[in-house]
Amino acid sequence: MAKYLVCGGAGYIGSHMCKRLHEAGHEVVVCDDLSTGHLGALQWGLHACGSLEDAAFLRELFATHDFDGVLHFAALSVVAESxxxxxxxxxHNVAATLNLLRVMREFEVSKLVFSSTAAVFGEPLSRVIAEDHPTVPVNPYGLSKLMVEQILRDSARAYGLRAVALRYFNAAGADPSAVIGEAHDPETHLIPKLVRKAAGEGMQVTINGTDYPTEDGTCIRDYVHVNDLAEAHLLALDHLDNAVGMHTFNLGNGTGHSVKQVVDAVQEVTGVALDIPVTGRRPGDPAHLVAGSKRARAVLGWEPxxxxxxxxxxxxxxxxxxxxFRNWIAEASEAGDAAAETVRFDARQQQRKQG
Known part of the structure; x- marks a missing residue:
């Protein structure tokens, strides 16, 4: 049994990771300030409420626990907001990660699995994006993740850090037990928006463009189940037991589904007819984003x-x-505000102590 720090463990993918680590017999400590995460997601392991932007908090956390490794999910991730x-x-995404890496080095914790994104690639040059595809991000979110990847690569060379960056495509779904799942407020992802619209929530959903060079004219994306992502992280931890340096892997099913196909699938699963209006293209939306995950399958042994x-x-x-789910959404705003104030209060108290 190992002890792992899960940064962002109260969020969507992080909470599924905590559940998977617990099932594998590992000890879990969650670092999350609950600004976007959920109290209800904290069902496995201990919780330390704090931010990666607070180096003093991180040092106290590492001094209290003897971690075998870190899984880093804590990030801002909305492209338009970036x-x-x-x-x-x-x-938040770059400077705070530097805090984490400095403290890991100080406490001689050398194993890290980092949550990256397909947004590091930018405009695709091929229908299937392999790991060696050029990385030219087109928004600050993707660039912030690519910056961290470079920092990890340099840290591996200079300090002996062992790291894996997992580049997700479109995370989707929920644990089949339905004890945790996706609950963003506001929701920006297509599948949960469609599911919530089918449930009568009145979600605003549009099909953004029907003139793309695809079979039905709508964008094609690669959807990968959140539990398959969690399994890949567990395999990455095992890989780092014997591998040195920094490694990148794509995580996707390798098959794409168009927006219209996803709408049709939601209608089929729910039995609810959906009237989705069509609007023009959104700037920067590529026609195809499909993962080539051969390296993850060959090296990690990952099979979705x-x-x-x-x-x-x-x-x-x-x-x-x-x-x-309904309780998480209802409590999200209030809990986030309260948690953020708690973090600010703790930071002020720590500054007074140091003063």
Missing amino acids: MRDPQRYYG RYTKIADIIETAVRWHGTDS
Whole structure:
């Protein structure tokens, strides 16, 4: 049994990771300030409420626990928001990660699995994006993740850090137990928006462009189940037991589904007819984003279990029908505000102590 720090463990993918680590017999400590995460997601391990931007908090956390490694999910991740406020994204995603890496080095913790993104690639040059595809991000969110990847690569060379960066495509679905799942407020992802619209929530959903060079004219994306992502992280931890340096892997099913196909699949799973209006293209939306994940399959031995879009959607539908989901959404704003104030208060107290 090992002890792992999960940064962002109260969030969507992080909470599924905590559950998987617990099932594998590992000890879990979650670092999350709950600004976007959920108290209800904290069902496995201990919780330390704090931010990676607070180096003093991190030092106290590492001094209290003897970690075998770190899984880093804590990041801002809304592309449009990153365009409006890039400094916030560079501060939270890059500078805060530097804090974490410095403290890891100080306490001689050398194993890290980092949550990266397909946004590091920018405009695709091929229908299937392999790991060696050029990385030319087109927004501050993608660039912030690529910056961290470079920092990890340099840290591996200079300090002996062992790191894996996992570049997700479109995370989707929920744990089949329906005890945790996706609950963003506001929601920006297509599948949960469609599922919630089918449930009568009145979500605003549009098809953004029907004139792309695809079979039905709508964008094609690669959807990968959140539990398959968690399994890849567990395999990455095992890989780092024997591998040195920094490694990158794509995580996707390798097959794409168009927006219209996803709409049709949600209608089929829920039995609800959806009237989705069509608007023009959104700036910067590529026609195809499909992962080539050969390296993850060959090196990590990763094989996604959820390969059918209907099966992924079915787990999302099950989760969105629970009282837990409704409670998470209802409490999200209040809990986030309270947690953020707690973090600010703790930081002020720490500054007074140091003064």
